[in-house]
Amino acid sequence: MRLQDKVALVTGAAQGLGRAIATAMAQDGADVVICDIQEQKLHDVAREIEALGRRCLPVVCDVSSPTEVASMFATAAERFGTVHILVNNAAKVPTRPADEERRNKHYAYVTTPMPRQAVGVTSSLTEDDWLRWWDVNANGVFYCTQEALKYMVPQQYGRIINISSVAGISTASMHSPGYSASKAAVASLTKTVALDVAGAGVYVNAIACGGVLTPPFEEYLEHASDEQRQNLYQMIPAGRLGRPEEYASLAVYLATENHYLVGQVISPNGGVVI
Template sequence: MNLNGKTAIVTGGGAGLGRAITLAYARAGARLVVCDINDHALDETTTAVKALGAECLSVHCDVSSSGAVASMFEQVCTQFGTVHVLVNNAATIPARPEDEARRNMHYAYLTTPLPRRSLGFTSAMTDEDWHRFWDVNVHGVFYCTREALRRMEPQKDGKIINIASIAGLSAFSAHSPHYSATKGAVIAFTRAVAAEVAGANIFVNAIAPGGVHTEIFDAYLNSIGEQGRNQLSQMIPLGRLGTPDEYASLALYLACDGHYLVGQTISPNGGMI
């Protein structure tokens, strides 16, 4: 698998899974565009990409702004000419203290003998909670996909990989119904766009990860103690979370030529579903 001569954009590429995908693409010979709103993470990843000998353009971009996304693509085309690969990885995730409290309650509900009841997550949700996930997770995917297709359709060549989540396929993230809804929307959007543009030799697919050992999730694991970690591992037949590199290898495969996958949602999740 190689991406020699290809230009790849990875949104949310500064840290976690996005960083792992960015580095995998750099090793495969791509020219990288790393997009993030965390400038420190952006600088670190850009340095790591250049250390691998790959060309790299770093862009501070909030994908929830259509204007910012359009500006980023203009910068990319000015420097590299066009875009061949887009990874829509940027996302808002449930990581606030109140999100973690709901997650802990839900995991305990799933893994210990407790009376069945409503957990009260949706009825307690505010408008602000709901909308903040859609702005990045759905609108951002649309804005970036639209700009990418405007370059890919004329050249009749392109790969788009949308990072969804097991939350969009199952009830394992019932603690965050707003997050689950956005990732389900990404999966539906992937199928529709894939069918639309396949005739132009543009391959659109999604990855729906289960648990990933990112910095944020590892911090959460450290906060819940041994019992909490054991409860989580009980829900995964493989008994562990996936590593960013394990997911990045799939993102690399989907970005390369030589496969027949169109509109698919692939979920590496250790056997959870």
């Protein structure tokens, strides 16, 4: 029970990776604050955590709103006294039909012999395609981090784990430049904040996830052709997507006191980036 007597706040915890991380934190002894905009799924996760014998506070919160974020942390502090661990997981991911079309074009281009040419991704983007990532993926991380530090710095202890992506450190998601850029911002913010607050006992690190078998990816695979699925797996040396539980175990480790990691961007990705 490495997280006994600790309070963890996990954003985007209603499903997928956030759900796995929140549950893993509870299994390792933490009481957990979970937030999302999907209220019913959020309460389902809260019941799972309480069944493990841990306390859980579900909060409906849009992390792109600094007002809602401040209210969430105040509610968490009122219930548990403080917050020791923050996992900035909430994010938008490429799931629109146009996103899938660009993704399939990208996978085919890098895995199938064909003449070299411009793929046409960047030139096809609209202003919305570019801007829609930033409020949640980048601004939300900043707002939550800023609120968390109000508790962590005075208590001289904290752990912040930012969920970035292999897309932010490579060309693995060339099909979505806006998403990739927002996740690169998370990786960069991780390093600058880490340098700022490490002296106060607050360690900030990031996980640059490879492909995660979450509901959006499961839906993509369900509708993809055999060729499109083959193209995806061909890009991953491990030959499969990562399971949420595999990433969650790393998040738990970064939440503990048993490491010397500060400002690191760690990328479990099945060998996509080595």
